[in-house]
Amino acid sequence: MTDKKNDKAFTSLLPIFEFIKPYKVMVASALIALLLTAAVNLSLGQGVKFVIDNGFIAGSQEQLTYAILILIAMISLLAVGTFCRFFLMSLLGERVSGDLRKAVFNKIVSLHPSYFEENRSGEIMSRLTTDTALLQSIVGSSFSMALRSFLMLIGGIIMLLITNLKLTLIVLACVPLILIPMMIFGKKVRKLAASSQDAIADIGTYAGEIIQNIKVVQSYNHEEKEKNAFGSEVEKAFNVAKQRVKHRSFLIAVVIFLTFSAISFMLWIGGMDVLSGKMSGGELGAFVFYAIMVAMSVATIAEVYGELQRAAGSATRLLELLKVKSDITTVEAPLTVSKTVQTDIEFENVNFSYPSRPDAPALKNINLMIPNGKTVALVGPSGAGKTTMFELLQRFYDPQSGEIKLKNSNITQISLTELRHTMGMVPQHPILFSSDVWHNIRYGKPDATDDEVINAAKQAHAHEFIENLPQGYGSFLGEQGVRLSGGQKQRVALARAILKDPEVLLLDEATSALDAQSEHHVQAALDQLMENRTTVIIAHRLATVLHADLIVVMDKGEIIGIGTHNSLLQSSPLYNRLCELQFDKAAS
Missing domain, CATH: 1.20.1560.10 (ABC transporter type 1, transmembrane domain)
Structure with a gap:
């Protein structure tokens, strides 16, 4: 044999x-x-x-x-x-x-x-x-x-x-x-x-x-x-x-x-x-x-x-x-989504398990409507399924059942290029490449001019520290941006998303690595960027999403509560407990 x-x-x-x-x-x-x-x-x-x-x-x-x-x-x-x-x-x-x-x-x-x-x-x-x-x-x-x-x-x-x-x-x-x-x-x-x-x-x-x-x-x-x-x-x-x-x-x-x-x-x-x-x-x-x-x-x-x-x-x-054939592919005749259609996002009866853990459901019967131009926050303990929803939105995985729609079209019928071009992601742990600042910010828009890159950096409050680097925007950042602090890396990643100017903004607690002063300025930049833009936020610190249009409470892969901050305080025991833990700790 x-x-x-x-x-x-x-x-x-x-x-x-x-x-x-x-x-x-x-x-x-x-x-x-x-x-x-x-x-x-x-x-x-x-x-x-x-x-x-x-x-x-x-x-x-x-x-x-x-x-x-x-x-x-x-x-x-x-x-x-x-x-x-x-x-x-x-x-x-x-x-x-x-x-x-x-x-x-x-x-x-x-x-x-x-x-x-x-x-x-x-x-x-x-x-x-x-x-x-x-x-x-x-x-x-x-x-x-x-x-x-x-x-x-x-x-x-x-x-x-x-x-x-x-x-x-x-x-x-x-x-x-x-x-x-x-x-x-x-x-x-x-x-x-x-x-x-x-x-x-x-x-x-x-x-x-x-x-x-x-x-x-x-x-x-x-x-x-x-x-x-x-x-x-x-x-x-x-x-x-x-x-x-x-x-x-x-x-x-x-x-x-x-x-x-x-x-x-x-x-x-x-x-x-x-x-x-x-x-x-x-x-x-x-x-x-x-x-x-x-x-x-x-x-x-x-x-x-x-x-x-x-x-x-x-x-x-x-x-x-x-x-090897990829499990995630574009259909032979993808739909062309009109730019004039509102960027609504809808989850319909979505169930999903990771291929490496087929017996452990990551999402169970998810139904959620994210209206165009609104800010929706996903909150809940670790392992609740918040990051999984981001991964399904970008079609890194497809659900085993149910549908995810963008602009009233099933995202599996939209070309991967168009789908991902619509979205801009700022992760909690930013990923930078072994190159200079120009390359890392311009990754959001490869044909961007130098002025556009600098303007994006200014909006992300990154321009000042970049200018102080040995070669400014031409400074080599090392492997995974090792030469920058956590807050600096986060601001470069934010500048990349700002430069891309996506229709849908995905924020995984984008200000978590910033000090108080930087967070204040970057949050102001984010507020401006989020205006009239569909935004989904994974929130670990509830103070950052108190004014979200909609807060979705998740636990063990399920949605257990939807509403505003004030309404959830009354209707969701889990959300109420999370608020007590965080705000009481902050007060002390």
């Missing part, structure tokens, strides 16, 4: 050639250069024969000089052909590798979020980098070597047959002895190669997680513990790689030993024929040349065979990722 699976994995290399098709001219040019170098290589044997018989044995200096000049001309032609072949094949490998990376990345950014709940980011990154790099080596180098060696092998055997039939039969009789270890050890190399790639992915995943959470690691003094744990992961990968290298090295050593042993035996028989006058020294020299060529070709094929076995695992992993 395992062997069948491995054989299937090996054939998975074939679809990779779909990425080579667009570069037919480059491939054809490389093949012409390859055929040229193969022909010259095969002709060198006759050149050796000519030099020996007409130069050394004939004892003619003129003929020797002439023969050497011809040999040099052939070698020069070989060098030019080799340059062209190597350059074109290497360039092809780089191009195909780049196309593969783009195809994989394009697939990754279009996948549904639940895919990333079930698959580790480190493993996905390994596919994007390590696996594609290995395939680049295969296409740009190993494939060329394999094809060249195959031509040398076939051509060399033909020239051997032409030069001396008896000695050729001796060489061919040894071929099965060489192929058997290739087949046996090749399967082992293939299995170990797949395990080695998985181990490398584990290393990347572990290291990425530690680096991302380095402050937690250091605050708990776990540096030594993590060093030891990472060392163990590295050793696991090394032990797998050690087995792979051992089997592959043994395969190459056995092939070389058997091949050159056959040549030595053949050389002894040929030497006897030269001594008895049955063949000339030049014929024996040419035969030895071709025999060595055949032997080196077999050895190269054996080595490349191991690389191909290893690449089969990478190809399988990449193709599996490329074949």
Whole structure:
């Protein structure tokens, strides 16, 4: 069963050639250069024969000089052909590798979020980098070597047959002895190669997680513990790689030993024929040349065979990722929502469970109408389902039952691009990119002018601290904006949303990371931004939503109360209790 699976994995290399098709001219040019170098290589044997018989044995200096000049001309032609072949094949490998990376990345950014709940980011990154790099080596180098060696092998055997039939039969009789270890050890190399790639992915995943959470690691003094744990992961990968290298090295050593042993035996028989006058020294020299060529070709094929076995695992992993279909897609004929229609949002009997937790409902029978231009606040304890409603609104997930409507249209019938363009999100924990301020704010509107970016920053009360950065708006913020404080990051994220100018504003307690003074100014900016705009707020601090048009109280995935602040104080025990806890604590 395992062997069948491995054989299937090996054939998975074939679809990779779909990425080579667009570069037919480059491939054809490389093949012409390859055929040229193969022909010259095969002709060198006759050149050796000519030099020996007409130069050394004939004892003619003129003929020797002439023969050497011809040999040099052939070698020069070989060098030019080799340059062209190597350059074109290497360039092809780089191009195909780049196309593969783009195809994989394009697939990754279009996948549904639940895919990333079930698959580790480190493993996905390994596919994007390590696996594609290995395939680049295969296409740009190993494939060329394999094809060249195959031509040398076939051509060399033909020239051997032409030069001396008896000695050729001796060489061919040894071929099965060489192929058997290739087949046996090749399967082992293939299995170990797949395990080695998985181990490398584990290393990347572990290291990425530690680096991302380095402050937690250091605050708990776990540096030594993590060093030891990472060392163990590295050793696991090394032990797998050690087995792979051992089997592959043994395969190459056995092939070389058997091949050159056959040549030595053949050389002894040929030497006897030269001594008895049955063949000339030049014929024996040419035969030895071709025999060595055949032997080196077999050895190269054996080595490349191991690389191909290893690449089969990478190809399988990449193709599996490329074949994944996103659960969240745009219908073939999406509805075009008119800009003049009011931006009402409606939840109708929505039920939802996360794919990773199918037995734990996150939302149960949600019915909610959010009128155009109104501010609606979602309040409740952690795990009530507030953030889940935001995720369903943006179609990161689809509900198992029920409908969510925007402008009287089911959001599953609206294109994802149009739907998400309608909304602007400011999360509680802002996400910034490893770039400068310009890029991070302009993410809300990529074609925005510098003046528009600066104006958005001013409205978010971010302009002053940005100006004080070393390079102002051109300052690099570090990974995830690590060079900014929590409040500064929040204001940059708010500026991004202001720049986008969405019809629907989603605020996940957008002022939670600000100090009192900044919160006052940013809240004023938010009040202006929210004016005549449909706004949904996740509120952890009830003081920020006392004046919302509608407050929705949630608990355990259900809506248990809807109304204004004053009405909910009378009708909702949970809301009343939350207010008592927060306001009494604030007063004390």
